[in-house]
Amino acid sequence: MTEPERQDKDGASPADIRTDIPHPARVYDYWLGGKDNFPADREMAQWVLAMTPETLDTVRANRQWMVRAIRFLCGAGIRQFLDIGAGLPTSPNTYEVAQSAAPGARVVSVDNDPLVYLHAEALPAGNDSTRVVQADMRDVDEVLAAAGDLLDFTQPVALMFVGCLHHLPDSDEPAGIVARYLTALAPGSFLMLSHATDEFAPERTHQTSAEAAQRGAIWIPRGKDDVLRMFNGLELLDPGLVLVSCWRPEGGTPAPDADRAWVYGGVARL
Numbered sequence: 001m002t003e004p005e006r007q008d009k010d011g012a013s014p015a016d017i018r019t020d021i022p023h024p025a026r027v028y029d030y031w032l033g034g035k036d037n038f039p040a041d042r043e044m045a046q047w048v049l050a051m052t053p054e055t056l057d058t059v060r061a062n063r064q065w066m067v068r069a070i071r072f073l074c075g076a077g078i079r080q081f082l083d084i085g086a087g088l089p090t091s092p093n094t095y096e097v098a099q100s101a102a103p104g105a106r107v108v109s110v111d112n113d114p115l116v117y118l119h120a121e122a123l124p125a126g127n128d129s130t131r132v133v134q135a136d137m138r139d140v141d142e143v144l145a146a147a148g149d150l151l152d153f154t155q156p157v158a159l160m161f162v163g164c165l166h167h168l169p170d171s172d173e174p175a176g177i178v179a180r181y182l183t184a185l186a187p188g189s190f191l192m193l194s195h196a197t198d199e200f201a202p203e204r205t206h207q208t209s210a211e212a213a214q215r216g217a218i219w220i221p222r223g224k225d226d227v228l229r230m231f232n233g234l235e236l237l238d239p240g241l242v243l244v245s246c247w248r249p250e251g252g253t254p255a256p257d258a259d260r261a262w263v264y265g266g267v268a269r270l
């Protein structure tokens with residue numbers, strides 16, 4: 001497997017990177033054991049862990065779900081992936097999983113953190129099947145135009161929102177943003193979406209959310225019904241929208257601590 005080449009029409013420079021405020025991509029990278037994070041990210045990450053130790057179970061289970069779902073989609077014949085809010089390429093990442101399951105699978109990763117884009121620049125060139133686009137997911141037309149350089153939207157695409165829509169406030173209408181992407185997809189495409197939930201420890205998660213806001217980061221865990229609305233009425237594949245550890249677990253049985261991962265995930269077919 002080869003590494004991705006970068007692509008962005010606006011470009012990014014180290015000067016664009018605010019290291020003094022925590023950024024979700026880098027906080028998440030810290031939790032996953034990556035090295036692309038700064039003191040403000042680590043301080044925020046450690047504070048969240050002290051407050052909510054279940055966060056580690058949550059991010060690990062979310063990543064394991066992502067791997068299972070991508071493999072499932074490759075098995076279903078999908079060869080194109082549009083990974084919105086892709087994050088830093090902490091391994092195993094989307095292009096690694098997709099291209100080992102389906103060599104030649106095309107992957108466009110989209111994120112608004114300039115570090116994600118610069119990271120892609122530092123990787124060896126030579127992978128014509130992967131692009132990194134620095135963009136805000138709310139700029140739907142811009143993202144689709146950039147992704148269209150690599151992806152053929154007349155053919156099925158897996159549209160991925162893995163653990164990123166909880167970084168949008170209600171005022172952005174996350175379900176409406178997903179809907180705008182869905183209109184660009186051909187029949188036979190899939191929507192793969194996971195989202196943090198506040199249902200298991202409302203007080204602690206809301207306190208974490210408020211603290212994140214004070215530090216300049218948005219994190220809004222939501223209830224199952226709110227997450228379901230983001231599927232915009234599409235029919236979910238079995239087992240529906242469930243805690244990610246309960247979605248087609250390896251060996252068929254969820255781990256006993258599956259309910260420590262507070263994130264819902266599901267896959268729907270267009």
Ligand SMILES: C[S@@+](CC[C@H](N)C(=O)[O-])C[C@H]1O[C@@H](n2cnc3c(N)ncnc32)[C@H](O)[C@@H]1O
Nearest residue numbers: 025028085086087111112136137162163164167
């Ligand atoms: C929790 S991480 C998830 C990363 C990856 N999808 C995964 O599950 O491993 C959320 C990602 O969403 C990105 N993000 C947040 N708001 C965004 C926005 N408005 N546009 C694009 N990306 C955004 C963050 O930079 C971060 O990389």
